[in-house]
Amino acid sequence: MTTTQPAPAPDFVGYPEVRRGVRALIGTRPGTHRRAVPACPMWTVTDLVDHLLEKAEVVLARLGGPTPAPAGPLEVPALLDRWDEAGDELDRRLAAAGGRSGDVLVMDAYTHELDLRAALGVPPPVEHLAWAPSFEVLVRGFSGSVAGRGLPALRIRTTGGSVWTAGKGRPAASVTAPAHDLYRALAGRRSLGQLAALDWSEAPGPWLPAFTWGPFAPPPHPGV
Template identity: 80%
Template structure:
């Protein structure tokens, strides 16, 4: 995989901004806390926040911290406070470790911030510190999927001018989309039908299986 832009450092650079963004989304919307999140239809908004808090606690424990005692049935306000408490210690520990850890956690959190924004009808942020490092994680995972399936390399392009090569060797085709659409496609938030409507230079069918990788897979119906 090659990229046209360097990866910002440290790897956890956008994590506090994700926490602030999600707090701002949820604090003034108590009626939405039980709403289903379409991108994660098995979860409500509250469930998704509980997931983010649990992931932070796991990563904190891996870096030598002591997460708070388990607590079931926390509502959104308590979960936000718990996530901030864990996240602030985690930020310090990741910084002390040199900042070269936490990138997958940041990608997961930022992807879910986009999920929440879509669920609540709030546009994505115009700029975000987690954007570039999260995109790099997704491109790297997709690139591994292309290579593992023995597929020809694929050029990924955004309409804003960023590009990457996914897979090994010279690209046999390219796919171009607005940055948000490409991000959501790589993160399993776009159906196979939606994937085919992106701007491909070759028929996309051979590369569609590569969009199933790690925890991600295209949903059966159009995603948001």
Template identity: 75%
Template structure:
């Protein structure tokens, strides 16, 4: 995840749709499986959420989404239809919107992979823009709490400053672990066990921000 030049904010969304379809089409027995990262949802519930978000964004951009169907196969087709319309509208709007939708979809693709026992992708177009959204939200959480800035580093060499001013400490983790930590998928205990250059206790509350909150039990 090296630095990227300007790109449309919805980059990666078609790849997420293809990835989720590939995960679910060949695993009909898993459609009612619980998703540990979203404990109130099954796999089908998670897919329904993705189509709901797509319909909401499409409406915001002037589209008129049809009602959502039931069942994973129909929901996959419905999401593709919504997504193709969204891709076109976002491109026509200049491509400078849609980043939160992409981050949400990619985060949930990772949730599905964890639920189904499928490794995360080694590369993905949504990695970099989704990371930027998460870092920005976490940075705002640090600032709002009046905490010292924190240097975030992946073991692959990417880094960001979260918060304002000179970083008082550094957090280093593999890219997937850091991503899942910023997206509320790691418990306080798991967060504390990451590679911190200073005791992490003052920064742990900042991992609760926006829609994200660390689970009480270890996450996957």
């Protein structure tokens, strides 16, 4: 994988912004705790926040923090408070570790903030500290999928001018889209039809299977 992007900020920097964003989204919209999250089938808003807390506590324990106690059936305000407690400690430990060991955690949290925004009908943020390191994680995983399937390299472009190369060797094609759509595509939030409808320089068929990688796969219906 190659990129023309500047080195991103330490990965943990965006994590507090995600926590603040999620709290603000929910806090200003009472009565949405049981709303479905279409990007995460079978999840409600409460389930999404519970997942964010669980991931934080698992990573914190891995970095030498306390083993998480069972949370039990908590409501969203209590989940957010507990997530902030774990997150504050995580911020300190990730900073002490050099700021590069929390990239997957930050990507997961930011991706779910976007899921929450879509569920609540809130547009994605124009700027976000977690975007650059999270996008790097997604491009890295997608690049491994392209290379692992023996596909020619693919140039990934945002309409804003950012460029990455996924896979190995000289790119045989390019795909271009707004930054948010590319992010959602790499994170398994765009259907095969939506992926094919992006701006491709060549027929996209050979590269569509590569969008299934790690925990991600295109949904059967158009994603948000």
